[in-house]
Amino acid sequence: MLSITDLSIRLAGRLLIDQSSVQITPGSRVGMVGRNGTGKSTLFKVIRGELAAEHGTVTLPPRWRIGSLAQEAPNGPESLISVVLKADLERDALLHEAESATDPHRIAEIQTRLVDIDAHSAPARAAAILSGLGFSAADQLRPCAEFSGGWRMRVALAATLFAAPDLLLLDEPTNYLDLEGTLWLEDHLAHYPRTVIVISHDRDLLESSVDQILHLERGKLTLYKGSYSAFEEQRAARELLDAKAIKRQEAERARLQAFVDRFKAKASKARQAQSRVKMLERLKPITALVTEDVREISFPAPEKILSPPIIAVDNASVGYDPATPVLNRVTLRIDNDDRIALLGANGNGKSTLVKLLAGRLAPFSGKVTRADKLSIAYFAQHQLDELNEDASAYDHVRKLMGDAPEAKVRARAGAIGFSGKAADTKAGKLSGGEKARLLLGLATFFGPNMIILDEPTNHLDIDSRAALAEAINEFPGAVIMVSHDRYLIEACADRLWIVVDRTVTNYDGDLDEYRRLVLSTRNAEPGPRERSATAEKPQRPKSDNRGSLKKRIAEAEAEIARVSDIIAKIDTALALPDIFTRDPKQAAQLSKARANAADALARAEEQWLEASSQFDEAAG
Missing domain, CATH: 3.40.50.300 (P-loop containing nucleotide triphosphate hydrolases)
Incomplete structure (x- = not known):
């Protein structure tokens, strides 16, 4: 369980979260909402341990892995699929160790663990995530450096999702996506098997992908069960109840105050009047939910409606x-x-x-x-x-209004949402x-x-x-x-x-x-779209396609060699004379690992044959 207890966070002298407590159970999918600047991203930093809280604690279960989107997009010569696969640090470390391990017992342990974490299906899972985020099969083999910053942030998101951490923290992930990628992410998060907290202003994502809403307002965290529409209903009901409670309290205050004012001068009623004063002191004001007004957005109407079509x-x-x-x-x-x-x-x-x-x-x-x-x-x-x-908002508006009087410029700045001091920021x-x-x-x-x-x-x-x-x-x-x-x-x-x-x-x-x-x-096989740092370029000519196929052939050959080596090492471990009597469970897992490796080898050989055939056709 993620436990936030009596937490206070102050940043640059401003109190963002004030003595708030909330508990999030494992497996919850939580959408975090609140106005911009209230401290949502800052709370994530405290949860990750990047920022110290002023007061209170954030407690996570031991061994929980926290995953969040990297601040910088990946870059360099590595292919997209390689970058995503390396996000699973344990799998990556085990595979590297497997290449050099010689002790049969350690080989058995490595292969057993690889089976436990389903390592052999990792390339297919990584490819499915990249495909969902808009990368074709050909894209996935290209270097990160060939893509623009926005596309590389998608790769970072794919890597975070592939690592499948115990606590997934996502801060406005749809900012890097188109509608199609957003629709896929909504579906993916709705089926995420572990705990996820996503900061989002996307109503549909909050409606379809989460089962709880964590609301941050006026320094307080409040957890609501259900989707965003359920949150809105519960919050509206709470506002109504608070309004009624305030009305009742005001009536009670008025009654007590009237008694005090009437009888405080009478000796026979002094004790009762003093009692009412103490009751008034104990009657703490109910804090109403204050809805901050949203500045409207308006677009000036055109001077003349034109004849269609425009x-x-x-x-x-x-x-x-x-x-x-x-x-x-x-x-x-x-x-x-x-x-x-x-x-x-x-x-x-x-x-x-x-x-x-x-x-x-x-x-x-x-x-x-x-x-x-x-x-x-x-x-x-x-x-x-x-x-x-x-330049301030006033300065930007002044440029468009020439020699217009100061009052008119400020009025126009106010009309687009920058009145008073805001116009001079x-x-x-x-x-x-x-x-x-x-x-x-x-x-x-x-x-x-x-x-x-x-x-x-x-x-x-x-x-x-x-x-x-x-x-x-x-x-x-x-x-x-x-x-x-x-x-x-x-x-x-x-x-x-x-x-x-x-x-x-x-x-x-x-x-x-x-x-x-x-x-x-x-969710099917992706189409042959190509992406590049200079977006919206056409597909590559045939010569470039042959280069891509040649790269696929080389990668398939490398995979065949790697998996063949793994099979050889598993066979060495299985050849130990006492493996089946000393540790039958480990022997069974090794046998399963060999079967999985054999399947992976068959897939790699199929990919090699397919790429080789396509290369021959392109050459012919």
Whole structure:
């Protein structure tokens, strides 16, 4: 059991958690929620032992392994599958020792333990996790260094999940994922066999993947049973009960105070009056649940509603190299009140499509027609880094308003969520959510006809995401969304487009159907998509494919040699004359290990034959 007892955490002089206690039983799947900046990530650091608490204790069962997402993405020449396999430290150490062990008894112990931890099925398990997170079979053999930072963070997540720690701590894991990866992760966490605590603002993940909610508010930790919707119901009921209790207490205080005021001057009633004073002192005020107001998000309406369609694309191809376009044969139209969400895995061309719609990429062929005076606002997460860190929200707004009076500039800064002193806070000191709010306000400043939102929710908490959904629904213009947040899509989108197979088509199903499609696809053999640090490049030419096949052949040959060596060592151990009489259990486990190794050898030989055959075909 994870026991948090009378815990207080202070950071930079600010009390984040104040004398809180909670117990989490083994096997629980817990979603941790709370406003940004309340101390959720700091609590994780205390649990991991990276930060000392001011008071109280965090107690874990002995020998529990804690796993969490690495702060830095893996990099270097190792293949993705190798990086993930090395996350199981015990398996990795045992395999290294098995290569040099010569004592038959130690060989027997090593192979027995490898059987116990199911080591021979590890490559298949690692490959399944990488596939679920969007890496094809070919991707998994490529070096980490070939991938962008976002994709390498997915590898770090895959390694953490593969290690299957006793306590899994995940802090906003969906920030690195697309919708398809998020759907797979929801399913994976829902079946995680050990204890997991996940900090998330994703309603659907909290609804489908966890069975308890740990809420951090005003320095207090409260554990609720059930999913996120059950938490909301329980919290609303608690607010109602607290309100009634406060009302009853106020009435009781008024009654006691009235008695004291009436009789305190009378000698015959002095003792009773003094008794009521003591009762008043003992009547501790009930602390009501205070719901912090969420600053609304609003988008200025366009000055003029344009005649439809505002954008029409006819048989266009687009990309970064005319010889190998990312998207082909794209035909679509957008009307002035459309709400469209783009589906499709990262790397399929969603960002390329929105750049085409925004006019940031010209088509290689085909035609794009835009309405006269069409104004488009474009928001993308990477633009957060483009804010001037030394300039305040007021400074950013002032740049857009020229010589406008001070009062008008401050009023406009307040309208996008930065009133009073907040308007003078430098961007470098703003939280991720505050930066996102500022950038949304700046992008839509002049009342666009169409807004393009590329992953707008990454730094927004649950309430701010709800405010964003409300703003989208109230905006009279068109909205195009790329988001991994299923709640936002379901709340706002009335059309779904899927970007796959180098084109864009209308998707007639709903997100539940799409979820089933994604899970069935990612639990099957992955397709031949390629990823690279310069995202959305086309598939490699045949010469590169032959190089990949050659690498697969070499790796299969190395695996055949490694497993053959293991089998030889097991045979040596089984050849000991007294093994079956001295330790029949160990002998049985060694026999099982040999059978597993023989299966692994057969699989490696099949992979070698398949890769060799494909290589010969490519060469021919």
